[in-house]
Amino acid sequence: MNQQRPKPTTAELEILSVLWEHGPATVRAIHEILSQGKETGYTTTLKILQKMADKGLVTRDESRRSHIYHAAIQAEQTQRQLIDDLVRQAFGGATEKLVMQALSLRKVTPAEIESLRKLLDQLEEKSE
Template identity: 60%
Template sequence: MSPKPQESPTESELEILRVLWANGPSTVRDVHTVLSKSRTVGYTGILKLMQIMADKGLVTRDESERSHVYSTSIREEQTQRRLVKDLLTSAFHGSADKLVMQALAAKKVTPEELSEIRRMLDELEQRSK
């Protein structure tokens, strides 16, 4: 079992994690193929980064086949929660309301998103009673 990651992933590591979350266990070549559709990336750079991610505990590596297969060792939701917590602490001094207000102001929110946000707030309110 890999050690639990102690630090948040970098932006480049997040790109790789997104590919693994979307596609499941993958080889370096698989990840490289996906990432190279949107920008120029080198195979060896992806390989090195995935090796570092394995050392950090962000991914696990199955070495039983010739082409090693990488899997995430953390769920997407766990990573998002950790990143939000880091942002909340560093940029908003722990103020959740300021974080939410800035998030809502940063992009146009659809009526469906607003409805879902209201539903989640109602649910949180019910749990806190």
């Protein structure tokens, strides 16, 4: 079954990022992390998590008094889906344009350049 899940909204991505970084958590724990530095209501976090569960983006363990939410999708899977959509929609399918824009946004460190060189070498080897 190769069914694509719905794309997460910006708010849903914030919650998924918390779950990817910290692991399964209660609404309270997720809310506390999200509300650092900004006003976010607990009920808003709860409602978003409920919608995410309905969409299949998270799973909910209801075996305890405080429900535990788990990310139902991996970070890499979500990033690939979002990048693929971005390349097709904003760059007409031209990956090179996306990479050039991304690299022009900020200063690239020598370590990042080395990592990019290794990736390009690997891609070149595969295409030969």
